Amino acid sequence: MLAEVSKNVFLHASQNKALNKAAKKWGLRFGAAQVVAGDTIEHAIKKVRELNEKGLVCTLDHLGEFVSSREEAIEATQYNVRTLEAMGQAGVTCNLSVKMTQLGLDIDRSFCVENMRRILETAKKYDNFVRIDMEDYAHCQMTLDILRELRETFDNVGTVIQAYLFRAEQDVKELKGIPLRLVKGAYQESPTVAFQDKAQIDENYMRIIEEHLLSGTYTAIASHDHNIIAKVKEFAHKNNIPRTQFEFQMLYGFRTDMQLSLVKEGYTMRVYVPFGNDWFGYFMRRLAERPQNVAFALKGFFSK
Template structure:
C-alpha cells in the first residue's frame, strides 16, 4: 500500500511543469547525478567512453519534457543532431534515443516528422541507429504510425513496446522485422488499457520477448530483473537463438555489477544513458519504479 502511494507521488511530481522548470535551474540534485550522466554532450561523451572501456555499448537520450513551441522542438532536434555528430567524432559505440514529444509531436505531426527525418539522415550518414522512445498511452498509436511511415525510407530506426499495455502482444506481431526495445513500462496508465498487477505485466513481458525473438527480429530486452534475464537465457538456449539477435539493456546507474557480469558471460549489454538539464521528470519516474532509491535521493539532497 505504502509503495503504491510512494509511486503515485513520484509519478505526479514527474508531470509537474513547475517542478520540472525549477529543476533546470537547480542542476543535478537529490542524487540525480547517479542516474543522469551530466547536463552537456561533452559530459555524456565522457561517461559513454568509460562504459565502452568496460565492454558496454550505449544509447544516449537527451532529456526533455513539456515541449510546447516550435522553437523548443527545433532546438531539441539540433541538439540531437549535434549529439550524433559528437558520437562519430569521439568514435564511441553508442546509439541515440529520442522522444517525439520533444521533437514537436504535440505541436504538429508533419513538423515532428520532418525533425525525425533530419535526425535519421544524420544517423544514416554516420551508420548509426535511432530508437524512438515510447511515451504514455495517449502517444502510443501516433508513435507507431510515424514509425511505420519512417520505416518506408529508413532502416535505422526502431521503437519501444511496453508490456503493461494490453495491446503490446499484437503490436509486437505487427512490428515483425523492426528492432524493438521491450520494456515493462514506466507511466501510470488506466486499467482500461494496461495491466495493473506486476505478475500480469511480467507474464506479458516474457510473452512478447519470446514472440519477437521467434519471429527472427532483433530484440533488446530492457530489464534489471534477474528473474526475467534468467528466463531469457533459458529461452534463447531452448530455441537456439544466436546472441547476435538480441541484447540486454539497463539504465545508467542501475545494477552496474549485473551489467558487467552479463558482459563477462558474453552477452551484449547496452546502457541507456540519459543526460541534459531537463532531468527532473526522468528521475522522478525512476524513483516511482524503485522507491528503495529514495534513500540515495535524500542522501543527495542533504549532501548539497
C-alpha cells in the same frame, strides 16, 4: 500500500510542469547525478567512453519531453543532431534514443516527422541507429504510425513496446522485422488500457519477449529484473537463438554489477545514458518504478 502511494506521488511529480521548469535551474540534485550523465554532450560522451572501455555499449538520450513551442522542438532536434555528430567524431559505440514529444509531436505531426527525418539522415551518415522512446498511452498509436512512415525510407530506426499495455502483444506481432526495445513500462496508465498487477505485467513481458525473439528480429530486453534476465537466457538457449540476435539493456547508474556480469558472460549489454538539464521527469519516474530507488534521492539530498 505505502509503496503504491510513493509511486503515485513520484509519477504525479514527473508530470508537474512547474517542478520540471524549476529543476532546470537547480542542477542535478537529490541524487540525480548518479543516474544522469551530466548536462552537456561533452559530459555524456566522456561517460559513454568510460562505459565502452568496460565492454558496455550505450544509447544516449538528451532528456526532454512535451515541448510546447516550435522553437523548443527545433532546438531539441538540433541538439540531437549535434549529439549524433559528436558520437561519430568521438568513435564511441553508442546509438541515440529520442522522444517524439520533444521534437514537436504535440505541436504538429508533420513538423515532428520532418525533425525526425533530419535526425535519421544524420544517423545514417554515421551508420548509426535511432530508437524512438515510447511515452504515455496517449502518444502510443501516433508514435507507431510515424515509425511505420519513417521505416518506408529509413531502416535505422526502431521503437519501444511497453509490456504493461494490453495492446503490447498485438503491437509486437504487427512490428515483426523492426528492432524493438521491450520494457515493462514506467508511466501511470489507466486500468482500462494497462495491467496494474506486477505478476500480470511480468507474464506479458515474457510473452512479448518470446514472440519477438522467435520472429528472428533483433530484440533489446530492457530490464533490471534478474528473474526476467534469467528466463530470457534460458529461453534463448532452448530455442537456439544466437546472442547476436538480442541484447540486454539497463539504465545508467543502476545494477552496474549485473551489467558487467552480463558482459563477462558474452552478452551484449547496452546502457541507457540520459543527459541534459531537463532531468526531473525522468528521475521521478525512476524513483516511482522501484521503492529502492528512493535511496538515491535521500543520499543525494543529505549529501548537500
